[in-house]
Amino acid sequence: MSTPATIRAWESHFTLYRTIWKSSMLGAVVQPLLFLAGMGLGVGALIDRGDNSERLLDGLTYFEFLAPGLLATTAMMVCSNEAMWPVMGGFKWMRGFHAQAGSPLSPGQVSGGLTLWHATKALISVTGVAAVLALFAETRSFGLLLAIPFGTLTGVAFAAPLTAWSASRERENSFPAINRFIIMPLFLFGGAFYPVSQLPDSMESIAKVTPLWHGVELCRGAVHGRLGVGQAVVHVAVLAGLALIGWLAARITFARKLAA
Amino acid sequence: MSVDPTAPLISAKRLVKRFGDFVAVDGIDVEVRRGESFGFLGPNGAGKSSTMRMIGCVSPISEGTLRIFGLDPATDGKQIRARIGVVPQMDQLDDQLSVEDNMILYGRYFDIPRAECKRRASELLEFVQLSDRAKSKIEPLSGGLKRRVTIARSLISEPELLLLDEPTTGLDPQARHVLWDRLYRLKQRGVTLVLTTHYMDEAEQLCDRLVVMDQGKIVAIGSPRQLIQEHSPREVLELRYPAGTNDERASEVHGIGHRHEVLPDRVLIYTDDGESALAEVNARGSQPESALVRRSSLEDVFLRLTGRSLVD
Numbered sequence: 100m101s102t103p104a105t106i107r108a109w110e111s112h113f114t115l116y117r118t119i120w121k122s123s124m125l126g127a128v129v130q131p132l133l134f135l136a137g138m139g140l141g142v143g144a145l146i147d148r149g150d151n152s153e154r155l156l157d158g159l160t161y162f163e164f165l166a167p168g169l170l171a172t173t174a175m176m177v178c179s180n181e182a183m184w185p186v187m188g189g190f191k192w193m194r195g196f197h198a199q200a201g202s203p204l205s206p207g208q209v210s211g212g213l214t215l216w217h218a219t220k221a222l223i224s225v226t227g228v229a230a231v232l233a234l235f236a237e238t239r240s241f242g243l244l245l246a247i248p249f250g251t252l253t254g255v256a257f258a259a260p261l262t263a264w265s266a267s268r269e270r271e272n273s274f275p276a277i278n279r280f281i282i283m284p285l286f287l288f289g290g291a292f293y294p295v296s297q298l299p300d301s302m303e304s305i306a307k308v309t310p311l312w313h314g315v316e317l318c319r320g321a322v323h324g325r326l327g328v329g330q331a332v333v334h335v336a337v338l339a340g341l342a343l344i345g346w347l348a349a350r351i352t353f354a355r356k357l358a359a
Numbered sequence: 360m361s362v363d364p365t366a367p368l369i370s371a372k373r374l375v376k377r378f379g380d381f382v383a384v385d386g387i388d389v390e391v392r393r394g395e396s397f398g399f400l401g402p403n404g405a406g407k408s409s410t411m412r413m414i415g416c417v418s419p420i421s422e423g424t425l426r427i428f429g430l431d432p433a434t435d436g437k438q439i440r441a442r443i444g445v446v447p448q449m450d451q452l453d454d455q456l457s458v459e460d461n462m463i464l465y466g467r468y469f470d471i472p473r474a475e476c477k478r479r480a481s482e483l484l485e486f487v488q489l490s491d492r493a494k495s496k497i498e499p500l501s502g503g504l505k506r507r508v509t510i511a512r513s514l515i516s517e518p519e520l521l522l523l524d525e526p527t528t529g530l531d532p533q534a535r536h537v538l539w540d541r542l543y544r545l546k547q548r549g550v551t552l553v554l555t556t557h558y559m560d561e562a563e564q565l566c567d568r569l570v571v572m573d574q575g576k577i578v579a580i581g582s583p584r585q586l587i588q589e590h591s592p593r594e595v596l597e598l599r600y601p602a603g604t605n606d607e608r609a610s611e612v613h614g615i616g617h618r619h620e621v622l623p624d625r626v627l628i629y630t631d632d633g634e635s636a637l638a639e640v641n642a643r644g645s646q647p648e649s650a651l652v653r654r655s656s657l658e659d660v661f662l663r664l665t666g667r668s669l670v671d
Binding site for chain 2: 101102104107108110111115118121193194195197198199200201203204205207251357358359
């Protein structure tokens, strides 16, 4: 029985993951847990004592506010790193993409397999965080099940365009800058730790066009059962649009690199 | 579609590969027959790898025609690649995975069921004498062992045609001989081998026929023996003089043999009889630090054809 080519390309990434899944999973879950403990409990205690915190956080405690956003930030962190060095390695160091391109797989199937893998990796990490959130009464809800695909989509919205970028580069020297100047600022200003309405107006409008903000809003809304359909459609459309554009761009940059 | 079994396995006519303004392959004509072992010999930058990548159907041709198994890479690349094994210049193994896993996941690209991949992997690892390393990670293996894994892996799809791009570059002599032996056995099994090399001895050992490439063009074609016969007398007398004096000392041996060639480190005299040429050198009172008579090789052919030595 034949297996679709994109799945066969995906298998190589999954085979590698199977050998490192424990440390990988631990990393993906421990980091959000630390934020949950450090910020949620520590900073949360301060904030919840404030007079108008209820109003600012839309009736949520700080822990309730913070925790669901970590689904989206984790997906962003995991996927963006997965879309940088390992992609460079597939072309330049281990050269696994070249090996795939020499087989019956086409460059489009090679990049498709990778994007599918990024979605898988996001799904695994987000599910791990969701399992942790299910331990706490504040975040234990069926909405977590809806937040898992939202978080996964957030991950792909980062992975796909970054993959296209990484595949277009000869060297990895832009990657640390991407982490420092794109991923970290989004992490801090994307609405995961406080409502973006707290930011000055100009920054607030910037925050609202970043993919992370859409992901955070989706996950938070889903977990607390306060996501309007209209809002959800807009957020999903933005993330899906980014993922789609990224995927199409990656097909082009992969073809350029593999079929020169 | 039926394909004539006597038709050439690879047929290239006026084949060109350009990268921007740079012409890597400049209108070559090549035919490779089923079951033969065919070589592309030339220095770095001669266009060998570009040719191989076009034959491997990963790099589109810029001009000319190319047919592999009678099929056109532009339209049937996938079908052709399914029947080709590739040993690239640089190993493409996943360091963090075991030898066996590397082979299985590669077989999966060809849609071979996992269990069958596993069966073939163990057979092929036996063939390259690596059965005891099946569970070992790639990372600690030596260059020679990795090369053997790459060759075993390229065979997992049971290819009719095996493309080897510089299969033994960077390996020690012992590892090279092991590889040559395995490649010879593959040829005996009927696998068509196409390889590139810049080693003369490799081409002489492995190739039934070869082309000599230089700057994107084919400068000679034939069997190793034919090429040597056509382009170089039977024997070569190598003379070594004190460093830096080759040019002036070469005049002392002028006229001996068919011709002579001055290299940075040696003076070569091409002759049908090396011993009598040496006797004449001595008779003229020219005293080289050392002298060596050897059979002429493809290296001499290359030198003759291009005026340059092959390995940088």
